[in-house]
Amino acid sequence: MATGTEPQQNSGGVRSRTRAAIAAPHLRTDRWWLAPAVTAAGLFAFVVYSTWRAFANAHYYAAPYVSPFYSPCLAQNCATMHAGPNADLFGSWWAISPAIIILIFPLGFRLTCYYYRKAYYRSFWASPPACAVAEPHRTYTGESRFPLILQNIHRYFFYAALLVAGVLSYDTVLAFRDQHYRWGHMGLGTLVFLVNIVLIWAYTLSCHSCRHIVGGKLKHFSKHPVRYQAWQFVGKLNARHMQLAWASLLSVAFADFYVYLVASGVFDDPRFF
Amino acid sequence: MSSYEARFKVWRGDVQGGDLEDFKVEVNDGEVVLDIIHRLQATQAPDLAVRWNCKAGKCGSCSAEINGRPRLMCMTRMSVFTRDETITVTPLRTFPVIRDLVTDVGFNYQKAREVPAFVPPAGLGPGEYRMFQEDVDRSQEFRKCIECFLCQNTCHVVRDHEENKQAFAGPRFLMRVAELDMHPLDAAEETGLDRKRTAQDEYGLGYCNITKCCTEVCPEDIKITDNALIPLKERAVDRKYDPLVWLGSKIRRRSS
Numbered sequence: 001m002a003t004g005t006e007p008q009q010n011s012g013g014v015r016s017r018t019r020a021a022i023a024a025p026h027l028r029t030d031r032w033w034l035a036p037a038v039t040a041a042g043l044f045a046f047v048v049y050s051t052w053r054a055f056a057n058a059h060y061y062a063a064p065y066v067s068p069f070y071s072p073c074l075a076q077n078c079a080t081m082h083a084g085p086n087a088d089l090f091g092s093w094w095a096i097s098p099a100i101i102i103l104i105f106p107l108g109f110r111l112t113c114y115y116y117r118k119a120y121y122r123s124f125w126a127s128p129p130a131c132a133v134a135e136p137h138r139t140y141t142g143e144s145r146f147p148l149i150l151q152n153i154h155r156y157f158f159y160a161a162l163l164v165a166g167v168l169s170y171d172t173v174l175a176f177r178d179q180h181y182r183w184g185h186m187g188l189g190t191l192v193f194l195v196n197i198v199l200i201w202a203y204t205l206s207c208h209s210c211r212h213i214v215g216g217k218l219k220h221f222s223k224h225p226v227r228y229q230a231w232q233f234v235g236k237l238n239a240r241h242m243q244l245a246w247a248s249l250l251s252v253a254f255a256d257f258y259v260y261l262v263a264s265g266v267f268d269d270p271r272f273f
Numbered sequence: 274m275s276s277y278e279a280r281f282k283v284w285r286g287d288v289q290g291g292d293l294e295d296f297k298v299e300v301n302d303g304e305v306v307l308d309i310i311h312r313l314q315a316t317q318a319p320d321l322a323v324r325w326n327c328k329a330g331k332c333g334s335c336s337a338e339i340n341g342r343p344r345l346m347c348m349t350r351m352s353v354f355t356r357d358e359t360i361t362v363t364p365l366r367t368f369p370v371i372r373d374l375v376t377d378v379g380f381n382y383q384k385a386r387e388v389p390a391f392v393p394p395a396g397l398g399p400g401e402y403r404m405f406q407e408d409v410d411r412s413q414e415f416r417k418c419i420e421c422f423l424c425q426n427t428c429h430v431v432r433d434h435e436e437n438k439q440a441f442a443g444p445r446f447l448m449r450v451a452e453l454d455m456h457p458l459d460a461a462e463e464t465g466l467d468r469k470r471t472a473q474d475e476y477g478l479g480y481c482n483i484t485k486c487c488t489e490v491c492p493e494d495i496k497i498t499d500n501a502l503i504p505l506k507e508r509a510v511d512r513k514y515d516p517l518v519w520l521g522s523k524i525r526r527r528s529s
Contacts, residue, residue: 013433018369020376021290027341027361114503118484128429131486132341132366140434144479152514155507208499212507220457222405238499 014134025134032130036123043120046249050103053256057097060256062263064177065189067256068196070099072167082181084174085167105160106252112154114208115245155209165197165204172197178271187269192258196251203248206237276301277356281309284363285321287372293361294318300351306362307335307346310374322373330492333421337374338363343423343490365426380431381422384442388449388476389468392461408457415452415501417493418445424487424497430480441477444487448501450476454508473509481506 014025026032053060053069060067061079073079073086075094080086090101110116121127128135143151172193178185204210215231218224237244262269279300282293298312307325314321326332328347335346340354340361354360368376394402425443426432442450453459454468461468472478483506487497495501511518 012435014366016435018288019366020284020364020370021286021292022284022363022366027338027363029340029358029361030342114483117482121482121484127482128433128484128486131427131489132338132343132432135429135433137433140430140437140480142430142480142482144477148482149479149514152506152510155510155515208503209507212504216504217508217511219408219455220405221407222457228407241499 012138026130026132028130028133032133036126036129039119040123042246043116043123046253049253049257053260054099054103055097057099059260059263060099062189062259062269063179064174064181065193065259065262065269066171066174067099067259068168068171068200068252069103069256070097071171072102073098074101085171102164105157105164109154109157109161109164109204109207110245110249112151112157113245114154115242117151119245154207155213158204158207158209158213161204161207165200168197168200179269184273185271186273187271189258189262189269190272192251192255196248196255199244199248199251202237203241203244205234206241206244208238208241210234211238279309279351279354279356280359281313282359282361283310283313283318283321283374284361285318285373286370288370291370291373293363302352304351305347306337306339306344306349306351306360309351309360310346310362322371322375324375331419333419333492336365336421336423336426338366338426343427345421345423345492348492365422367426367428367432368422378422378425380438381420381425381443381445384446384476385449387442388446388453389461389466391453391456391459392464392466394458394460395463397458402458404457411455411500412452414495415448417495418448419493420445421492423490423492427486427490428481429484429486430477430482437477437480441480444481444497444502447472447476447478447481447505448495448497451501451505454505467512469505469508469512472505473513478502478505478509 014022050069053067060070061081063082066073066081066084070078071085073081074088075090075098076088076092077094078086078098094101122129126135127137127140143149175190175193176186177183211231211234214234215221215224215227218227221228221231261267276299278297281296281298283296285291285294296313296317298309298317300309307328310321310323314323323335325335325347327334330345330348336343337346338344339346339349343365346362362374364370364374365376368378368380371377422445425445428444430441431438431443450468450472453461481502483498483503485498488499491497
């Protein structure tokens with residue numbers, strides 16, 4: 001039965017010759033573009049902010065707080081931090097911002113993260129832009145070939161992210177000092193660091209690779225009751241992976257911005273005790 | 274009971290061509306889209322082809338695209354639409370159309386046949402299988418699948434790229450591989466069948482870019498991406514891309 005539209009040219013995808021002859025690439029009537037647009041705007045804003053801060057090489061330390069973007073600080077040109085997370089591993093030849101040395105690890109962790117992959121494949125790559133909305137690419141091989149096959153190294157970035165989260169935990173402990181490095185004090189910045197480190201750990205542990213490593217790879221949970229418990233705990237966090245990804249992204253940027261404001265003298269850190 | 278007249282656009286045609294046809298049709302409280310399609314058949318378009326069976330969201334027959342979204346017609350309430358909205362119903366756009374709302378979903382049966390079945394453990398006869406609930410929980414989630422093929426339909430790997438149908442089994446059948454690989458009694462490995470490796474090498478797991486549309490459309494609310502595809506990807510990484518796991522397996526062979 002032929003009415004109206006003739007068979008489609010074999011132009012691929014939903015317009016393939018054997019499929020229902022519908023010219024429109026999609027027929028969705030809801031605001032399907034909103035989620036990818038908001039995601040793209042959010043990620044783009046973070047990239048702009050973090051690039052500025054990473055290359056600024058200034059205002060990243062205001063005792064006792066060190067920006068999470070610059071921790072651990074591994075070059076000779078780092079600001080002096082009393083008992084802080086700095087170690088001169090790279091020496092004096094490292095001339096640019098020391099943030100670049102360490103940021104590669106959390107950046108790699110987030111770039112290869114299963115949630116962020118979904119987010120940027122959809123919002124930047126339009127592959128697909130939304131469900132049942134035709135993508136614009138003529139060919140597609142996904143993560144089966146170079147370079148996207150490299151996404152499979154996510155678990156190694158997870159291991160690195162554990163170390164970075166450990167260092168940021170140390171920074172949070174150091175934040176219980178005052179500006180003269182005396183212990184037993186707390187300021188608004190301490191609270192900001194506390195919230196940030198809780199979210200960083202929650203995001204890191206909710207990782208799909210973590211879920212696999214702690215127990216997901218097992219065939220018999222009954223033979224490994226402790227790992228089964230751990231897998232269930234990570235599974236609960238994992239169900240919130242997207243929310244934790246965004247919350248920790250915002251918190252780490254805010255923690256850095258807080259340090260920037262205090263270090264640049266915009267205001268003094270309010271002390272609680 | 275209140276009723277109103279809704280505007281529908283229903284795709285009618287076959288592989289030779291077709292078009293969206295306009296209808297005005299009565300809608301009553303509590304009805305679903307499939308009820309309206311049946312009313313169209315009864316009153317205005319007796320030759321309208323539609324595949325359906327249980328009307329309860331359990332047989333997976335009445336899959337279609339409603340306002341561009343892959344859904345079961347029997348589980349889509351009319352009350353989710355506004356009364357002045359024109360509702361568009363088309364066949365699944367990933368599979369060859371047969372007629373009107375009916376498509377040829379044979380691609381899925383072909384892919385189903387390609388996945389090797391459960392391998393019974395040696396030394397255990399029927400009725401002798403014993404499993405702990407925690408060991409079968411994961412596989413049981415995937416057994417909820419009603420094979421409506423909405424996930425296969427919405428997956429852009431084959432929806433937007435016909436040429437990938439050869440290499441890619443689709444989320445439903447990758448989930449089947451995951452189900453068997455996680456099954457506590459599946460003895461595939463003992464017979465030399467490495468499901469983790471075949472997921473990547475033979476069923477095209479690498480094509481999946483985990484954009485979660487399969488999960489979004491699943492009427493059984495199976496977490497296909499988080500609980501099947503990503504764990505399967507991680508298992509494939511164990512086999513193919515993680516030198517430490519490979520080294521560990523060589524040094525100390527152990528059963529998990």
